[in-house]
Amino acid sequence: MSELDRHDRRILRALQENGRLGNNELAELVGLSASQCSRRRTALEQSGCISGYHAHLDRSKIEQSLISYISVTLHAHTTDNAQLFKSLVADLPMVMEVHALTGEMDYLLKVVCADLQSLNELINNVMLPHASVGHVKTAIVLETFKETSSIPV
Template identity: 40%
Template sequence: MTSRPLDRLDSRILAILSEDGRISNANLAQAVGLSPSPCWQRVRRLEEEGVISGYRAIVDRAKLGSSEIVMIEVILDRHDDEVLENFGRAMQEMPEVLEVMLTTGEYDYLIKVAVSGTRAYEEFLRSKLYRVPGIRHSRSSFVLRSLKERQYDPSLQAG
C-alpha cells in the first residue's frame, strides 16, 4: 500500500494503464495532461510503491480452447495448516484454475476455472479437483456471460 494518498493524476494514470498497459509514455502523458518526463516519474513511483504490481496480456481463452468459465465454491473438511497448504498447493498445480479466493460465509473458497466444455469440466472434477484431500463439498456454476471485468476503478479509491 502506498504511504501517501493518490491524487487525481495518479488515479487517471492508473485508469488508463488498467485499460491499456502498452500505451506509450508519450500518449499516456498527453492523455493525463503532463509532459512525458513527469508522467514517467509518476508511473515509476507507482511501480516502486507497489501500487502497480505488474503488467499482463489479456488472453482470449476461446481461441486457446478454454472458452467456458466455471465458478466453484468449496468447503474444506478442516482448516488446519496442513489442509490449507495442501489445498493451496493443489490449486497452484492445476492449469485450469485461474483464480482462487478465500471467502467468508458458507463456503471457504471460490475458484475460477477455464475449460473447453462440460466434458472437460467433468474430467477436471473427476481427475483433479475431487482428488484433492480435504474437500468436503463443492458447488459449481457455469458463467454464461461476463458483464464487467476491471482491475481498477478510480471511483473506489479511498480518500
C-alpha cells in the same frame, strides 16, 4: 508511496485501459508532460501500485471458453488441510482465482477450461479425490455481461 493524487489516478486509469501507452500518449491523456508521466509511472511501479503489465486474451480464440465457479468445502477445518488445498489449487493453471469466504463454503474458485470434459476431469479426477476436499459444487457460466480487471481509482 504516499497517497495517490489526481494525476496518479489518471495515469493508473489510463494504463489499466491500455498498458502499452508510451509516455507521450499518456501525457496527452492525463494532461502532464511526458517526463512527468515517466517519473510518476516509475514511482507507481516501484511502490507496487503497478505490479505488472499483461495481455488480455480472448478465451474463445484460444479454445478456453468454458467458465465455471466451483465452491469448495474442506474435509476438515485445520491449518494443515487448508494448506494442502492451497497447494492443490496453486498448481492448477485452469484455476484463475481462489477466494477464501465466510459462510457455507470455504473457497470459491473461478475456473476457465476448454470444455465440459476438461471441467469434469478437473472435478472428478483432481479435486474430489484430494484429501483436503470435502464437498464441491459447480456453477457453469452461461453468459458474461461484464468482465473487467480494472480497479476503480
